[in-house]
Amino acid sequence: MPACAAALRLLADESRLRILHALEREPLTVAELTTVLGLGQSSVSGHLGKLKQAGLIHDVAEGSAHRYRLRDDAPPALRAAWQAARQLSREDPVLAADRAALAALRAQSSRDWVTRVAGSLHREYAPGRTWESVAYAVAAAARLGRCLDVGAGDGALAGLLASAASELVCLDPSPAMVAAGRARCAESGLPVSWVEAAGERLPFPAARFDTVLLLQSLQYVEEPRQVLAEAGRVLAAGGRLIVLTLLAHRHAEAARYGHRHFGFRERDLAAWVRPWSPAARTVRLPPEPRPPRFQSLLLIADKPHA
Ligand SMILES: C[S@@+](CC[C@H](N)C(=O)[O-])C[C@H]1O[C@@H](n2cnc3c(N)ncnc32)[C@H](O)[C@@H]1O
Structure with a gap:
């Protein structure tokens, strides 16, 4: 009471x-x-x-x-x-x-x-406004079609890419990465095929894909020029190669992450794809805020319609 x-x-x-x-x-x-x-x-x-x-x-x-x-x-x-x-x-x-x-x-x-x-929104925290969430929103507007991700790693981006592709094939030469990627995709029920191979020798017929991606993987390969030629071969007419890599730099820290190349010059990337993509273009992305301020580079190479 x-x-x-x-x-x-x-x-x-x-x-x-x-x-x-x-x-x-x-x-x-x-x-x-x-x-x-x-x-x-x-x-x-x-x-x-x-x-x-x-x-x-x-x-x-x-x-x-x-x-x-x-x-x-x-x-x-x-x-x-x-x-x-x-x-x-x-x-x-x-x-x-x-x-x-x-x-x-x-x-x-x-x-x-x-x-x-x-005027300072880029420095401010706004709940939910992460680069990852923005990437998912933009991917919803993308049409990747039959997509090959070269140097896919452990599939950390597979969910994002699968949401924009009609078919996603992830390729990586590392058995450990492929095993982890397969497990990740199986666990989340993603319809992704995994292939263990190097980008220099893509085990696919010509014109197999609409989109080929290399997302921060070109600096790891042995023969970058050969990888880009292979990308051009497996692309269908009207298809697109997108390479996200580092701009040429002198930061010794890159070795700590297993990089074989200290980034690339824009003119080299454009020259390597010119035989099949005469109008390829590059875009320099803003440097990272934290030292040593690595700067990324986008290469967008379209294969002309036949
Ligand atoms: C930093 S990881 C990028 C993984 C993924 N693209 C991402 O953004 O989450 C670089 C990957 O490149 C792969 N790689 C190394 N040599 C390669 C080659 N010759 N061809 C294709 N991929 C290669 C490595 O095994 C590694 O998984």
Whole structure:
């Protein structure tokens, strides 16, 4: 009985009910609650203190502020009393006004954030805005057709590529990589074929693929010129080779990662594919932010339609 009476006393307050309804929508700081409810800061803090002490809410430090949220593990009597009070009060017009104030606060903070990061968004963290998620979104618009990934490694990118290809063949000369790649694809149910072979001697007939990819693998091969010639051979007319590799550099660190070539000059890559792709182009990508600031290079070589 005392627990029930205490729960009813705690909830028999309009401000506390408004706070609980607001926190049910989303976790909020004292400052946000003050704005939304139009109450004084000390009044809001006092109510939050009581609700927290009773075990109905808790808070998490966020910078110099604290963000309050409802507890999933509140004492059963208190939880039941709050559910009953919630039902009885939820149509109250004052709560509709609080909801509108909360929506206005969100809209304002959204505008504030957008204005603050304008011009520096590339340096800012925005939840979900990772290069990986962007790559998946862009892949959804890509049409790779029958795709060969040369130097596919352990299939870390197979899920991404398979989403854009009608057929994906992953090739790598390393037995360990191929075994790991096969296991990864089998586990995630990806329809990918694996072939253990070197890029210099592709075990495929001419014109077998619509797209050939070399993603940070050209610097590992023994004969890069031969690999690019083989890529041209297995491409169908109208197909495309995309090479992502490193621009020529002098960073000794590359040896630590097993590189056989310290990147490539743009004119060499273009010359090596010229026999079958006269209009091939290269694109320098921005240097990495961390030292020694490796810089990547894209080679895009289209095989003309017959
Ligand atoms: C850094 S990994 C890149 C893996 C994958 N493309 C990725 O981005 O996750 C480089 C790969 O090139 C492969 N490689 C080495 N020599 C090769 C060759 N001659 N032909 C094709 N791939 C080769 C290595 O076995 C290794 O798996």
